[in-house]
Amino acid sequence: MQQRKAVLVSRPQGEPKASDFRIVDAELPDPAAGQVAVAVEHLSIDAFIRTTLDARDGHHGSMDLNAPVTALGVGRVVASASDDLAVGDAVFGPLGAQTHAVLPAAMLRKLDVSDVPARAYLGALGMTTGLTAYAGMVCVGDVGPDDTVVVSAAAGAVGSVACQIAGIKGARVIGIAGGADKCAFLTETIGCDAAVDYKAGNLSKALKAAAPDGIDLFFDNVGGEVLDAVLENIAKEARVVICGAISQYNDMEHVRGPANYLRIPERNARMLGFTVDHYMARFPEMEADIREWMKGGRLDLPEHVVEGIDHFPDAIVMLMSGGNRGKLLVAP
Numbered sequence: 521m522q523q524r525k526a527v528l529v530s531r532p533q534g535e536p537k538a539s540d541f542r543i544v545d546a547e548l549p550d551p552a553a554g555q556v557a558v559a560v561e562h563l564s565i566d567a568f569i570r571t572t573l574d575a576r577d578g579h580h581g582s583m584d585l586n587a588p589v590t591a592l593g594v595g596r597v598v599a600s601a602s603d604d605l606a607v608g609d610a611v612f613g614p615l616g617a618q619t620h621a622v623l624p625a626a627m628l629r630k631l632d633v634s635d636v637p638a639r640a641y642l643g644a645l646g647m648t649t650g651l652t653a654y655a656g657m658v659c660v661g662d663v664g665p666d667d668t669v670v671v672s673a674a675a676g677a678v679g680s681v682a683c684q685i686a687g688i689k690g691a692r693v694i695g696i697a698g699g700a701d702k703c704a705f706l707t708e709t710i711g712c713d714a715a716v717d718y719k720a721g722n723l724s725k726a727l728k729a730a731a732p733d734g735i736d737l738f739f740d741n742v743g744g745e746v747l748d749a750v751l752e753n754i755a756k757e758a759r760v761v762i763c764g765a766i767s768q769y770n771d772m773e774h775v776r777g778p779a780n781y782l783r784i785p786e787r788n789a790r791m792l793g794f795t796v797d798h799y800m801a802r803f804p805e806m807e808a809d810i811r812e813w814m815k816g817g818r819l820d821l822p823e824h825v826v827e828g829i830d831h832f833p834d835a836i837v838m839l840m841s842g843g844n845r846g847k848l849l850v851a852p
């Protein structure tokens with residue numbers, strides 16, 4: 521059987537370009553003892569992928585040149601040399617940017633697809649998406665009905681779920697996104713009470729107008745200037761939850777820290793960071809809550825699916841330049 525892969529051929533300097541990647545065909549090896557072959561159905565385009573393209577060995581490691589790009593995915597087992605997984609099983613794992621993968625069964629999770637499609641385990645039920653939003657909003661941020669909440673990159677995958685969870689918990693939710701269309705998406709589809717376009721200029725003033733009594737909880741996916749504008753507007757005893765800082769990922773050698781950090785002591789506020797894997801023991805509880813909200817029609821994560829492994833590089837470029845609404849997936 522043949523497999524097709526998107527491999528990294530040059531490390532991006534700044535913004536990634538499609539020419540940093542190449543599409544190659546190869547023979548799919550037979551699974552060795554304990555391994556399975558998987559036909560990949562969907563790949564998750566996550567912000568952390570950008571940091572793995574650098575030579576610098578960051579939090580998520582550095583991937584090798586000429587290897588399939590690091591990516592989490594879901595697929596079906598098509599050949600098995602393992603007692604733990606059978607042909608036809610739906611699985612999740614580090615499948616990589618390719619049409620087929622051969623991996624040890626121990627690296628894969630068998631999925632229950634009786635009431636949700638497999639790709640939901642990359643989106644609303646995904647570790648890097650829905651569970652991240654839950655961990656940051658509930659476990660770290662302790663969101664409640666009296667909070668005015670702001671979420672940055674709110675129209676993206678983590679942000680869209682974070683906004684909806686805050687709404688379910690009774691908070692007033694303000695999303696920050698780039699452009700009028702994304703702001704309309706936030707209020708009309710995601711259910712935000714208000715949306716602010718950070719590209720329209722003077723974000724701090726716009727936030728002041730949207731949250732005149734101050735921001736109690738900020739869920740930050742962006743960092744940089746957006747974080748500074750929100751810090752200017754935090755309420756007394758605010759919680760600032762650092763989920764990520766995508767505005768910094770194209771130049772991790774020169775990460776810009778917040779200039780307005782003195783608002784933290786002045787307003788008796790707290791700045792807290794987290795990685796989703798730290799909350800692994802709570803994943804079953806988080807998944808159960810999200811499933812209930814999905815079933816009850818209270819939580820829905822729109823998907824943006826790019827067709828074809830040949831377009832995997834375009835999807836990476838798209839994520840880093842704000843082309844996606846909701847969860848960005850590639851269907852190889």
Ligand SMILES: NC(=O)c1ccc[n+]([C@@H]2O[C@H](COP(=O)([O-])OP(=O)(O)OC[C@H]3O[C@@H](n4cnc5c(N)ncnc54)[C@H](OP(=O)(O)O)[C@@H]3O)[C@@H](O)[C@H]2O)c1
Pocket residue numbers: 565566567568647648649652673674675676677678679696697698699702740741742746762763764765766767768794795796797839840841842843844845846847848
């Ligand atoms: N802590 C954890 O364990 C954990 C786990 C998973 C993800 N994360 C973090 O969650 C965040 C969201 O990731 P995601 O995979 O869900 O991506 P995403 O939000 O679906 O997509 C990224 C979005 O970020 C915005 N963006 C890109 N560059 C920007 C810039 N320079 N300034 C402002 N906004 C920019 C774009 O939206 P606009 O068009 O609105 O600019 C883009 O659509 C990332 O920071 C990621 O690192 C953290």
